[in-house]
Amino acid sequence: MHETRVRVGLLGCGNVGGALAELLLADGDRIAERTGMVLELRAVAVRSLSRPRAASIPPELLTTDAQAVAADPDLDVVVEVIGGIEPARTLILAALGSGKPVVTANKELLANCGTELFDAAAAAGRDLLFEAAVAGGIPLIRPLRESLAGERIHRVLGIVNGTTNYILSQMAAHGASYQEALAEAQSLGFAERDPTADVEGFDAAAKAAVIAHVAFGARVVAGDVDREGIGAIGADDIVSAHRLGFVIKPLAVIEEVDGAIGVRVHPAMVPAAHPLASVRDSFNAVFVEGEAVGELMFLGRGAGGAPTASAVLGDLLDAAHNLTVGGAGRTPALRAVPRRSIDDLVSAYYLTLEVADRPGVLHAVAGVLGDHSVSVRSMEQEGAAEGARLVFVTHPALERDMQACLQELHALDAVRRVGGLIRVVGA
Ligand SMILES: NC(=O)c1ccc[n+]([C@@H]2O[C@H](COP(=O)([O-])OP(=O)(O)OC[C@H]3O[C@@H](n4cnc5c(N)ncnc54)[C@H](O)[C@@H]3O)[C@@H](O)[C@H]2O)c1
Ligand SMILES: N[C@@H](CCO)C(=O)O
Ligand code: NA
Numbered sequence: 001m002h003e004t005r006v007r008v009g010l011l012g013c014g015n016v017g018g019a020l021a022e023l024l025l026a027d028g029d030r031i032a033e034r035t036g037m038v039l040e041l042r043a044v045a046v047r048s049l050s051r052p053r054a055a056s057i058p059p060e061l062l063t064t065d066a067q068a069v070a071a072d073p074d075l076d077v078v079v080e081v082i083g084g085i086e087p088a089r090t091l092i093l094a095a096l097g098s099g100k101p102v103v104t105a106n107k108e109l110l111a112n113c114g115t116e117l118f119d120a121a122a123a124a125g126r127d128l129l130f131e132a133a134v135a136g137g138i139p140l141i142r143p144l145r146e147s148l149a150g151e152r153i154h155r156v157l158g159i160v161n162g163t164t165n166y167i168l169s170q171m172a173a174h175g176a177s178y179q180e181a182l183a184e185a186q187s188l189g190f191a192e193r194d195p196t197a198d199v200e201g202f203d204a205a206a207k208a209a210v211i212a213h214v215a216f217g218a219r220v221v222a223g224d225v226d227r228e229g230i231g232a233i234g235a236d237d238i239v240s241a242h243r244l245g246f247v248i249k250p251l252a253v254i255e256e257v258d259g260a261i262g263v264r265v266h267p268a269m270v271p272a273a274h275p276l277a278s279v280r281d282s283f284n285a286v287f288v289e290g291e292a293v294g295e296l297m298f299l300g301r302g303a304g305g306a307p308t309a310s311a312v313l314g315d316l317l318d319a320a321h322n323l324t325v326g327g328a329g330r331t332p333a334l335r336a337v338p339r340r341s342i343d344d345l346v347s348a349y350y351l352t353l354e355v356a357d358r359p360g361v362l363h364a365v366a367g368v369l370g371d372h373s374v375s376v377r378s379m380e381q382e383g384a385a386e387g388a389r390l391v392f393v394t395h396p397a398l399e400r401d402m403q404a405c406l407q408e409l410h411a412l413d414a415v416r417r418v419g420g421l422i423r424v425v426g427a
Pocket of ligand 3: 134140
């Protein structure tokens with residue numbers, strides 16, 4: 001087979017960069033045999049030359065001058081796996097500006113500066129590929145961009161953060177406390193260095209914005225995403241969810257309703273029979289609902305050095321192929337779209353209240369719900385310390401009305417605590 005040599009510059013050699021370097025160095029011959037592409041790792045930009053690296057990385061490839069790697073005319077393709085906004089943004093712009101395609105795993109950067117970067121790629125006539133940025137090793141971006149390019153997608157539901165899925169799964173399966181489960185996720189290495197990004201939903205919000213780019217061509221930035229973390233979910237909610245036939249999952253929801261795009265990230269009550277309900281531990285899964293194609297689910301490892309490096313490798317081969325035929329694949333052209341506020345969401349809700357256990361309380365609570373046109377589908381009452389815990393599931397209601405109910409319920413004398421309000425998704 002005719003072989004094509006492609007000179008690769010790597011920016012960053014942490015979890016993902018290190019795993020990619022290992023793959024290229026250990027498996028290069030097999031990759032070349034299979035694809036006809038010889039991926040030559042020619043430079044690895046690192047922050048510190050003295051940090052221990054995998055033994056197989058020749059030390060002469062290492063440099064602390066990332067800018068020189070990005071601009072090097074003797075390289076063909078650049079991989080950015082430093083993460084964060086700067087210097088990653090400047091480095092990617094420099095690489096594209098010097099005519100090199102770029103592969104990145106950086107959801108945070110794409111979610112904040114996607115338009116600028118895609119425009120730069122289009123202007124350079126080079127690829128900017130980012131399969132690894134969402135759901136790590138799971139092929140998702142390419143199916144959405146290519147296989148489903150003409151599909152009318154209605155909704156994408158994703159478990160796109162492994163840490164929060166792990167925490168909620170451990171709480172449900174083993175009664176682990178939130179803190180215990182978070183500590184385990186950190187020790188297993190898939191939590192972000194600052195786990196706030198995971199548990200407060202920032203990581204999932206960035207991924208949701210990137211999904212909005214490829215599924216809807218929508219110019220959505222991370223700050224546009226309605227976001228709630230999992231911190232308010234208690235062991236009681238997990239037990240109640242199970243009894244009611246639900247599983248609590250950390251979801252990203254990206255949907256088109258009446259021509260407007262809604263993008264939100266929050267814990268959700270998913271019916272136990274829905275395919276996403278059985279996605280446990282640190283697994284990711286993305287459920288796509290399309291007009292012609294129907295329902296699809298993508299499942300696998302959304303995090304970890306090796307799975308993520310696998311996605312980067314696929315992009316590298318794609319970019320290398322496009323370069324050899326003198327072009328680039330399709331670059332997302334993002335357009336401004338009407339945004340659908342979460343206030344306009346129509347959803348069923350799970351709601352818990354701790355109330356005084358005395359006559360008339362239920363009547364007062366029902367009055368507040370009824371005044372806001374919220375109709376109750378089921379209600380359970382159980383004893384709580386010196387009171388009662390009420391667990392409601394509503395029929396579909398308007399978010400704005402539900403929020404107004406919460407305000408009034410807080411103000412009721414007999415209500416001691418308004419617990420979780422969790423949206424039901426996938427019913
Ligand atoms: N780890 C995962 O599971 C995973 C999954 C999907 C996507 N990603 C994304 O991949 C990217 C990398 O993640 P990671 O887990 O490998 O992070 P990491 O922190 O392990 O690696 C980043 C590396 O970049 C180095 N670095 C920082 N500034 C640099 C500079 N100026 N020049 C050269 N090197 C520099 C750091 O020293 C570090 O070794 C991020 O964008 C992340 O969001 C990671
Ligand atoms: N912290 C992220 C890593 C992958 O992006 C997660 O838990 O999913
Ligand atoms: Na992916």
